[in-house]
Amino acid sequence: MADGASGSAERSVQVKLVLLGEAAVGKSSVVLRFVSNEFQANKEPTIGAAFLTQKCRLEDRVLRYEIWDTAGQERFHSLAPMYYRNAQAAVVVYDVTKASSLDKAKTWVKELQRQANPNIVIALAGNKVDLVQPSSSSPAASPTPESEDEADDATATPGEAPASGEAESLRQVPREEAEAYAQEAGLLFFETSAKTGEGVVELFTEIAKKIPIDQILASARGNTGRTGAAGSRAAGQEGGVNLEENAAKGKESCNC
Amino acid sequence: MDVDAVVLGSGLTESITAAALSKAGYKVAHLDVNPYYGGDNASLTVDELVTWADERAGDAPSTSYVSAQRSKYTSISKSGSSPPQSRQYSISLSPTIIPSIGPLIDALIASGVSRYGGFKLLEKVAIYTGPGSVKPVPGSKEDVFKNKELSLLEKRRLMRFLMFAAGDFEGKKELESKEDSPFIEFLRDVFSLDGQTAAAIAYALAFCTSATEPTLPSLQRIRKYLRSTGRYGPSPFLVGHYGGLGEIAQGFCRTAAVSGAAYILAHNISSIHTVGDGEADRKYKIGLEGLEETITCDLLVSSSGYPSPEEPSTGADTSGSSTSSTSYHVARAVAIIDRPLTFSSPPEGATDLFVSEEAEEELAEGEQPPTRQELDTALLVFPPSSLPGGSSQAAANALVTSEGSMSAPKGKWILYLSLPLLDATTASAEALLRPYLDATLTLAVPDATSPAPPKPLFAVFYIEHPDAPAAAPSPSVLRAPPSSTLISEQADSATANAEALFWKAAEALGAAGIRPKRTPEAEGEEVEVDVDSFWPPLDMIDDPSEDW
Numbered sequence: 001m002a003d004g005a006s007g008s009a010e011r012s013v014q015v016k017l018v019l020l021g022e023a024a025v026g027k028s029s030v031v032l033r034f035v036s037n038e039f040q041a042n043k044e045p046t047i048g049a050a051f052l053t054q055k056c057r058l059e060d061r062v063l064r065y066e067i068w069d070t071a072g073q074e075r076f077h078s079l080a081p082m083y084y085r086n087a088q089a090a091v092v093v094y095d096v097t098k099a100s101s102l103d104k105a106k107t108w109v110k111e112l113q114r115q116a117n118p119n120i121v122i123a124l125a126g127n128k129v130d131l132v133q134p135s136s137s138s139p140a141a142s143p144t145p146e147s148e149d150e151a152d153d154a155t156a157t158p159g160e161a162p163a164s165g166e167a168e169s170l171r172q173v174p175r176e177e178a179e180a181y182a183q184e185a186g187l188l189f190f191e192t193s194a195k196t197g198e199g200v201v202e203l204f205t206e207i208a209k210k211i212p213i214d215q216i217l218a219s220a221r222g223n224t225g226r227t228g229a230a231g232s233r234a235a236g237q238e239g240g241v242n243l244e245e246n247a248a249k250g251k252e253s254c255n256c
Numbered sequence: 257m258d259v260d261a262v263v264l265g266s267g268l269t270e271s272i273t274a275a276a277l278s279k280a281g282y283k284v285a286h287l288d289v290n291p292y293y294g295g296d297n298a299s300l301t302v303d304e305l306v307t308w309a310d311e312r313a314g315d316a317p318s319t320s321y322v323s324a325q326r327s328k329y330t331s332i333s334k335s336g337s338s339p340p341q342s343r344q345y346s347i348s349l350s351p352t353i354i355p356s357i358g359p360l361i362d363a364l365i366a367s368g369v370s371r372y373g374g375f376k377l378l379e380k381v382a383i384y385t386g387p388g389s390v391k392p393v394p395g396s397k398e399d400v401f402k403n404k405e406l407s408l409l410e411k412r413r414l415m416r417f418l419m420f421a422a423g424d425f426e427g428k429k430e431l432e433s434k435e436d437s438p439f440i441e442f443l444r445d446v447f448s449l450d451g452q453t454a455a456a457i458a459y460a461l462a463f464c465t466s467a468t469e470p471t472l473p474s475l476q477r478i479r480k481y482l483r484s485t486g487r488y489g490p491s492p493f494l495v496g497h498y499g500g501l502g503e504i505a506q507g508f509c510r511t512a513a514v515s516g517a518a519y520i521l522a523h524n525i526s527s528i529h530t531v532g533d534g535e536a537d538r539k540y541k542i543g544l545e546g547l548e549e550t551i552t553c554d555l556l557v558s559s560s561g562y563p564s565p566e567e568p569s570t571g572a573d574t575s576g577s578s579t580s581s582t583s584y585h586v587a588r589a590v591a592i593i594d595r596p597l598t599f600s601s602p603p604e605g606a607t608d609l610f611v612s613e614e615a616e617e618e619l620a621e622g623e624q625p626p627t628r629q630e631l632d633t634a635l636l637v638f639p640p641s642s643l644p645g646g647s648s649q650a651a652a653n654a655l656v657t658s659e660g661s662m663s664a665p666k667g668k669w670i671l672y673l674s675l676p677l678l679d680a681t682t683a684s685a686e687a688l689l690r691p692y693l694d695a696t697l698t699l700a701v702p703d704a705t706s707p708a709p710p711k712p713l714f715a716v717f718y719i720e721h722p723d724a725p726a727a728a729p730s731p732s733v734l735r736a737p738p739s740s741t742l743i744s745e746q747a748d749s750a751t752a753n754a755e756a757l758f759w760k761a762a763e764a765l766g767a768a769g770i771r772p773k774r775t776p777e778a779e780g781e782e783v784e785v786d787v788d789s790f791w792p793p794l795d796m797i798d799d800p801s802e803d804w
Contacts, residue, residue: 069514070509070515071513072513072516072518072519073509073510073513074518075518075519076518076519076520076521077521077522077525077549078519078521078522080506080509080510081292081293081295081498081511082372082373082498082503082506082510083510115343148753191507212445229281240374240375240376240497241374241375241376241377241488241489241494243361243364243365243375243488244365244370244371245488
């Protein structure tokens, strides 16, 4: 960026975003598409990063998403309160080809309303919309060339690349139904495809527009004076101690 | 589900062990019968604390876990009514201050868990010197130097002692043949320190439990804390956000999950069976209530209170009333108050030793003079015999936490009282702790309308008994050892125990022919790896601090 680190840091704000949704609806894939513009057809259940970060530009501001994946802890309803803490945004994902996943999404929305910060921005995302579209009409808006990761896909979600006539029949959640629910519950709504990229950037951009950035910046400044600078973590935003700040000194005393 | 290791219980020790095993590349399933993380170290909302207390105080027939908990936590009573905004409180079952240098902080950084949690510096440590009177405890040489209350001679003696304690004192002539003698006597005989100064050193710098505590471990603690000073600020100690250890345990659990560990909370264990013959192919099969799937594992790591696999031949070791020297029965109280404490003398007092540097600066700039510094996060130590009606043997302490450590809503403070019980007692937790609670509340900032000390909105009293170290029935069943009950040592002792457990687990799994597998970043194939450190190096992908 032309204005250099200090200029952008001044106007950037870190936003914690949590993912929720039933297993195998494509939570991690949606994020991977957003963060690395990649898609892996045969993705293993989530193992990997503590959280992923991606910046999102909005006019004169930069939002830095810190995206938390459930790491499988949702499977037996064992998500820790820590997961929801200080989350300013949430994406609740369901699978448009699986009706029960929308019911599950609704329970997650309730859980968010119970556990999370009351001002949290929640978006509902109906993923795998590529499976219910005729293959010819794959969206021109897709920001992604989808060259790799397409082949060797025998065991992936059934119904890959269906003939155009069958496509719509795979859909189990009508767009109108989910949209009506989202509207009623005050959620942003998108249908997405992690595979083609459809709707993914829009999803995160629209969330960004709804985040009360000025409020976050103001309260962060009130707390620490210098939040938003590079390297600040969630802890920094709360006026706490950053353990890694003096990590070098700790090494002396550690016997490893 | 087929895994290498099942970890039962999600206390700090077990959670660190699970994270280390999972990061090393073992397949781990981590279970807790409670609906929350943290086990006996959990951070609870007010409602959860009420449920916790009622369940343990009750006598309705229940699970073996609850029965074990009822022996561990006794003399439970409540007073007041639980305040609204229950969820805005994070009340710790293990109130702790964490030294800035030590095993836990090392583990938090090396595992990457530090990024999940926040910490606040402990603002003040003070010592109770008599009704309504408290004195600050100098935490560093600078503090001693600035202290206006000590005489020059005392300062010189204290400085000499602190220089000694901060250095490599092992083998020094001052310590010769005195390593096991009572620390208080050592201070008097070798450094001519006595009275309040010696009490402050022994109880509020070394956090000794009684006057008979030996010299060497006390000195070692002081050295560690002196060296911790300045790492993150003027205090050697940190207090974890959202109730401390419970939140930290959640962080380690998340890290374990991110590395592939499966998490199941809130399911009772219905059975643990040994399957397979002989040491070599022995496995354990765990059944959970309400879950069809069973879990099979080669190694069981278990915290106290969880059932063991039935082992017909080996008699379970139930002899264990012997505990390590720093684990005591502890009378505890948690009280929620709506007025802040202050350790400052009243404004009209002659000397105000407690004005912070910032406050002095403000004063110099001609701004409003500070009346009394309201404490957000602080520790008050009661030496033995300092309080009428209190213990003449043991030192007690009161830790206050609040909004600054994200543990209470604005305008509310959580007060934790702990009194180690050196002798058997029939007194209730409430009777033992009332004098301490009342004395602490007299330090509340007076309300304009009522000069009387505040009453707690809500309080829970209980006695916590230490876990008996139980011998494990087999090399493939490991028991998490009990942690220190010292407020300044519990976190590090739990971490040291976790590291020892981790190595034992790796050894036992190795003996069963199981090696951890990791997927190197470059290609998707799992490969067997060696276990060569408590924490493998942090992956780059783990690190969100890329430059942009």
